[in-house]
Amino acid sequence: MRVLVCVKRVPAPGAKINVTADGQDVDTAHLGFAMSPHEECAVEEAVQIAERFEGDATVLTLGAPEAEEQLRYAASLGVQNAVLLSTDGTPWDPQRTARAIAAAITSLEADGGPFDLILFGNESADSGGYQVGIRVAHALGRPIVNAIKGIEPDIDGGLATAKREIDGGFELYSLPMPAVMGVKEGLNLPRYPTMRGRLASKKMDVTVMEAEGEAGGQGRVTLKQPPATESNMVKLGDGPEAAPAIVDLFEELGLL
Amino acid sequence: MADILILAETEGDDIVDATLEALTAARSLDGDLHVLLCGDAVDEDAAAEKLGAYGADTVHVAEHDLLNVFGTEAWGQALALAIEELTPDVVVASGTSKGNEILAIAAARLDLPFVANCISLPSELADDTDVELTRVQWGGSLLEDATLSSDTRIVSVGHHAVEAESADGPAADVQTMPVEIDELYARTQVVGREMAEAGVTLATAPIVFGGGRAVGSVEAFAPLEECAELMGGRVGCSRAVTNNGWRPHRDQVGQTGTRIAPELYVASGISGAIQHWVGAMASKKILAINTDAEANMVVKADYFVEGDLHTVIPAVAEEIKRRKS
Ligand SMILES: Cc1cc2nc3c(=O)[nH]c(=O)nc-3n(C[C@H](O)[C@H](O)[C@H](O)COP(=O)(O)OP(=O)(O)OC[C@H]3O[C@@H](n4cnc5c(N)ncnc54)[C@H](O)[C@@H]3O)c2cc1C
Ligand SMILES: Nc1ncnc2c1ncn2[C@@H]1O[C@H](COP(=O)(O)O)[C@@H](O)[C@H]1O
Numbered sequence: 001m002r003v004l005v006c007v008k009r010v011p012a013p014g015a016k017i018n019v020t021a022d023g024q025d026v027d028t029a030h031l032g033f034a035m036s037p038h039e040e041c042a043v044e045e046a047v048q049i050a051e052r053f054e055g056d057a058t059v060l061t062l063g064a065p066e067a068e069e070q071l072r073y074a075a076s077l078g079v080q081n082a083v084l085l086s087t088d089g090t091p092w093d094p095q096r097t098a099r100a101i102a103a104a105i106t107s108l109e110a111d112g113g114p115f116d117l118i119l120f121g122n123e124s125a126d127s128g129g130y131q132v133g134i135r136v137a138h139a140l141g142r143p144i145v146n147a148i149k150g151i152e153p154d155i156d157g158g159l160a161t162a163k164r165e166i167d168g169g170f171e172l173y174s175l176p177m178p179a180v181m182g183v184k185e186g187l188n189l190p191r192y193p194t195m196r197g198r199l200a201s202k203k204m205d206v207t208v209m210e211a212e213g214e215a216g217g218q219g220r221v222t223l224k225q226p227p228a229t230e231s232n233m234v235k236l237g238d239g240p241e242a243a244p245a246i247v248d249l250f251e252e253l254g255l256l
Numbered sequence: 257m258a259d260i261l262i263l264a265e266t267e268g269d270d271i272v273d274a275t276l277e278a279l280t281a282a283r284s285l286d287g288d289l290h291v292l293l294c295g296d297a298v299d300e301d302a303a304a305e306k307l308g309a310y311g312a313d314t315v316h317v318a319e320h321d322l323l324n325v326f327g328t329e330a331w332g333q334a335l336a337l338a339i340e341e342l343t344p345d346v347v348v349a350s351g352t353s354k355g356n357e358i359l360a361i362a363a364a365r366l367d368l369p370f371v372a373n374c375i376s377l378p379s380e381l382a383d384d385t386d387v388e389l390t391r392v393q394w395g396g397s398l399l400e401d402a403t404l405s406s407d408t409r410i411v412s413v414g415h416h417a418v419e420a421e422s423a424d425g426p427a428a429d430v431q432t433m434p435v436e437i438d439e440l441y442a443r444t445q446v447v448g449r450e451m452a453e454a455g456v457t458l459a460t461a462p463i464v465f466g467g468g469r470a471v472g473s474v475e476a477f478a479p480l481e482e483c484a485e486l487m488g489g490r491v492g493c494s495r496a497v498t499n500n501g502w503r504p505h506r507d508q509v510g511q512t513g514t515r516i517a518p519e520l521y522v523a524s525g526i527s528g529a530i531q532h533w534v535g536a537m538a539s540k541k542i543l544a545i546n547t548d549a550e551a552n553m554v555v556k557a558d559y560f561v562e563g564d565l566h567t568v569i570p571a572v573a574e575e576i577k578r579r580k581s
Contacts, residue, residue: 015529015552017397026398037495037512095369122353123372125511126394130351130372130412131360138364143443145328147353149505165506166353167267167459169451171326176443182357185512186498186505217369221388221401229537231556236543239563240571246522246543247575249559253519253541255463255487256576 001055001155003046004108004115006101006133007039007074009067010126023222025091026126035070037185038121044190045151045183046119047078053155056080058108058115062100062211064089075201076193082204083108085211091127095216098135104209105140116177117153117160122146122184129218137180145173146182153177258287258382261344263335264307264315265354266298266326271306274350276420279310281413282348283423285382291315291428292338294331295323300430308428310420315428316342320437326354327445330437332361337435339366339408346381351412363410371404373414381409392417395511396534416517416538456490458507463489464518466509466536469496470525470547470565477503479569480524486576492516494526510535524565528553545569 011017011026012034018027035043046057058081059074061067066089071082085104092100109115118140120133130146137144150163150170160179163170165186175181193201236245250256260282265272271293282289291312293303296319304315316338322330335358339347347362349355351373363370373392380387386405392414393400404411458464465480477491484491492509493502509516511531521539526532528544528551536542537556544557545565554560561568 013394013397013530015527017394017530019398093369095367098364123356127400128373128393128395129370130356131363131370134357134360135364138361143329144361145444146357163450168454168457169449171446172448172450173444174447186508189499189501217405218371219403219405221403223393224399224401226396226399229556231558233555233557233560235560235562237561239561240567242561242563242568243571243575246561246568246572247579249543250463250487250520250576251579255489255519256579 001049001053001153002058002113002115003049003055004058004060004105004118005039005042005046005074005079006060006118006120007035007043007070008124009033009061009063009070010036010124019223019225023224024220025223033069036121036125038123038183040190041185041187042119042121042183043074043077043079044188048188049117049151049153051078053153058083060085060101060104062092062097063087068206071206072201072204073193075204076197077191078197082206084206084208086208087211091220092213093216093218094129094131095135095218096213098132098139100211100213101132102136102139103212105136114178118178118180120180120182122182133180133182140180142178142180143175144180144182145175148181148183149186151181151187258285258345259342260285260287260289260346260348260382261338261342262289262291262312263347263349263355263358264291264293264303265350265352269297269299271298271303272352273420274352274355274415276310277415277418278348278350278413279307279312280420281377281418283311284377285346285379287345287382288313290342290344292318292335294318294334297324304427304430308425309422311423311425312428315430316433317430318433318435320435322437322439322441322445325445327441328357328361329441329444331358332365333437333441334435335362336365338433341433345383345409347408347410348377349412351414356412359410359412366408368408368410369404369406370410371402372412374411375399375414375417377411377413381411395531396537397530416515456488458490458492458509458514458516461490462519463487464492464516464521465489466492466494466521466523466526467497467565468494468524468526471497471502474502476566479573482573483569483576486573486580489518494532523553523557524569526553527551528556
């Protein structure tokens with residue numbers, strides 16, 4: 001069982017996300033970097049599946065050379081192989097990103113055989129385009145379902161059962177492998193890196209490839225703050241004595 | 257005049273409210289509004305009436321056995337075929353999980369760009385092949401002005417970004433559209449469902465009682481549960497809570513959790529980090545209960561009670577019971 005996970009390096013913002021003066025990017029002067037919570041769960045799932053079925057897990061990212069940090073983080077959680085599709089770090093549109101990732105997967109599979117499962121985050125934390133995984137799946141001719149919060153591979157049957165979260169429950173799918181899924185936080189509780197994992201991750205070889213993809217039809221003009229929500233906050237009271245005022249509010253709003 | 261194609265999303269035998277938001281947004285464009293309805297789960301006449309009321313001119317019913325149960329690839333192929341047949345200038349869906357997914361699949365098949373989660377649809381979208389759109393980034397914490405260059409412009413409108421408003425229009429015309437769907441795509445059809453107990457969900461509850469890190473334990477959520485139960489609402493929580501394993505992730509409100517839009521969100525012991533706020537901001541009213549009058553949640557709320565949630569919430573539960581009896 002071979003599993004591939006695609007993750008994106010994004011700033012780890014604080015209470016507010018600031019934009020650079022030219023409006024082209026998030027101001028990362030005082031920020032660390034991470035991957036999206038969805039993708040952390042994808043990494044955890046890949047590691048668990050590789051452990052259970054005696055397979056291996058590979059992590060891939062497209063971005064600036066610094067994205068190696070996220071690859072090593074994934075390695076510290078138990079991923080064995082890592083691939084960096086190197087760019088100059090400028091934001092790539094979703095079509096271009098998907099073209100480059102699909103091409104890279106094709107060449108990785110030509111050498112090492114097919115990945116039974118390819119996991120993406122449901123959406124990236126920053127740009128949230130909701131499409132890179134879908135475009136890659138289409139390019140590879142593989143089934144894809146998004147919003148997955150449960151995966152159960154059946155190796156002998158060549159199927160992977162997937163649970164998609166919908167309002168009030170789950171829909172079930174049964175995808176023939178090789179398959180692609182976009183997963184959501186809640187799929188599992190990701191582990192923390194161990195000291196041993198961290199040491200191992202430092203030694204891991206990262207395969208570096210030049211990212212190549214033709215630009216698509218979406219571009220960035222500028223990033224900006226959403227309009228400030230004006231607040232006319234009314235203080236109802238202090239402590240438990242405010243309970244009657246709170247329940248008055250429930251009645252006023254027709255909720256009780 | 258431009259042609260606009262709107263994807264209808266269905267749940268059971270009805271069209272979801274989010275589709276009416278997308279239709280409402282599409283009315284700001286000068287063009288004929290066509291709606292694509294997949295499969296036979298929804299009654300055509302009922303759909304024509306409901307969609308017509310919100311401004312649809314024509315409902316195209318895509319017919320194929322594989323469309324009668326939801327399937328990502330089958331629906332995506334149906335939309336791609338409808339785009340080829342109707343050659344719309346603009347294709348719109350609500351930016352729900354399935355709305356974005358089906359648009360992305362169709363866009364991938366046709367090798368067209370797709371811009372997700374726009375906050376509105378500017379009128380130029382109908383007739384310019386190069387347009388600028390404002391869309392959400394970071395789940396709504398930031399906005400991006402993005403360019404879209406394409407003869408066919410595929411976009412989604414952020415869920416809850418536009419309020420659905422009826423135009424009191426007449427029933428739409430119904431046209432059937434037989435489509436060829438590759439049998440291969442049975443592979444991504446829904447094969448079953450696991451539904452939680454019936455009743456309101458976090459996304460639809462009229463009142464949500466949210467608890468954050470300050471709640472402190474699994475057990476300490478009991479008074480919030482009691483309030484929610486007494487009022488027909490649901491308990492929500494922050495990521496700090498799910499990370500601690502105190503609540504399941506389906507209760508999480510925020511960027512990587514659920515977007516809620518209740519009449520009232522009661523946020524107790526939640527600081528209101530931007531990633532939580534974006535999941536709560538569509539609430540009609542917000543009441544923050546917090547020991548810190550400067551907390552982001554408090555500053556942005558409509559109402560505030562300063563105090564320890566561990567004494568305030570039980571007192572609220574008692575007061576509700578007193579008034580109910
Ligand atoms: C990409 C990304 C996605 C994310 N997605 C989400 C998401 O979907 N949902 C989400 O919630 N977070 C999300 N986060 C995490 C988010 O940034 C915050 O870390 C999280 O929301 C904090 O949770 P909290 O408010 O419960 O905890 P804290 O920030 O620790 O706040 C606790 C609050 O409780 C108050 N308090 C303390 N004691 C009491 C008391 N006795 N009574 C009343 N009040 C008290 C404090 O004043 C404080 O305001 C995301 C982060 C990232 C980077
Ligand atoms: N630059 C990237 N490198 C690797 N994976 C990516 C990249 N961009 C997006 N992805 C993957 O595609 C998913 C969806 O991204 P998006 O279409 O931007 O919402 C993300 O959660 C990642 O798993």
